[in-house]
Amino acid sequence: MSSYALDNLLPYADPGVQVDGAFGLRVAAVQNTDLHLTRVNSDSRLIIRGIPGTRWQHELSARWQELDEGGNPPLWREPVLSSFEREDQVKHPRVRNGERELAWLGSGLLRRIALFHKSSSAYSTRSWITGGEWIFELDTRRDVPLDHDTLLARLMDPVWGLSLRISDSHCTCHNPPLPDRYMRQCTYDLVHTEGKPGGLQIRFRHGRAIYGRNVREDLERVGADSAWLDRVLPQRLADDSSEAFE
Ligand SMILES: [Zn+2]
Known part of the structure; x- marks a missing residue:
């Protein structure tokens, strides 16, 4: 997962074409299993905490070497916006403007990221962006009551929520x-x-656990909170074989 995160987040250049990864993102520090990210010209920090045993420095070096050898300059150590990023801004104004237009939503959601496990009945949350829309797919196992109202109410809370309404x-x-x-x-x-x-x-899905056979065991192994697991992926009774994990 740590290597997957770096592959998708860290910016690098495809010279003459575009910049991939998160534009302007920089690695500020690594402290044990914490990866500190920041942006050019910003004091802000985003800390991604890996599970015990995560080796960010090792992953960063491996990613750097892989890109460098492939002719794709890595950009996450540049102190200012690199020439590749400046060129990309000029060449792809629509893409970069589109990202900026969604920034209020990404920033707002990131600051409320805990809602997705504290206020949801889902054991799996996935999201992607398409056509200016941020789509979330939340999966609740069939034997756990589906609750979408709590999350929606908190996302739209007049004091703590985002400026959102249901259309x-x-x-x-x-x-x-x-x-x-x-x-x-x-x-x-x-x-x-x-x-x-x-x-x-937001797509609230309710049905069989479709992501892997042993989701609970996998999550336990990486140290997921047991109270959360008991709520969203309760242990099945030994004789409950009517619904297979598929
Ligand atoms: Zn419903």
Whole structure:
């Protein structure tokens, strides 16, 4: 996971084409299993804490070497915006403007990241961006009650939440039950209350645990909080073999 994070986050140049990774992101420090990230011309810090045994320095060196040998200059040690990044800004204004337009949402969500495990019944949260929209897919196991109202209420809380309102929704909670092999989904579209560009779609899925056979065991092994696990992935009874993990 640490190597996956670095592959996706750290900026590097594809000379003459574009800059990949998070534009302007820099590595500020490594302290044990903490990776401190910052941005050019900023004092802000984002700390990514790895599980015990994470070797950030080793991963950083490996990533540096891999890019360097492939002819892709790594940019995360540059003290200022590199010439590659400046050139990219000029060549791809639409891409960079699109990113900036979603920044209020990314920043707001990052500052409330704990909501996704404290206020949700999902054991898995994934997200991606497409066409100016941030899509989240939250999976709740069938034998755990699906709760989407708590998370939505906190995301839109008038004091602590983001300036969001629901623009569209489709809730299937009161529909007749589906056969076991199907997943049920409730979908909520959220937009900025004052019309800023960019929106959020949250797909609350309810069904079989589809990500791996031994999700709970995998999460226990990397030190996941046991109270959280008991809530979102409770142990099954020994004779409960009616629903296979698939
Ligand atoms: Zn629903």
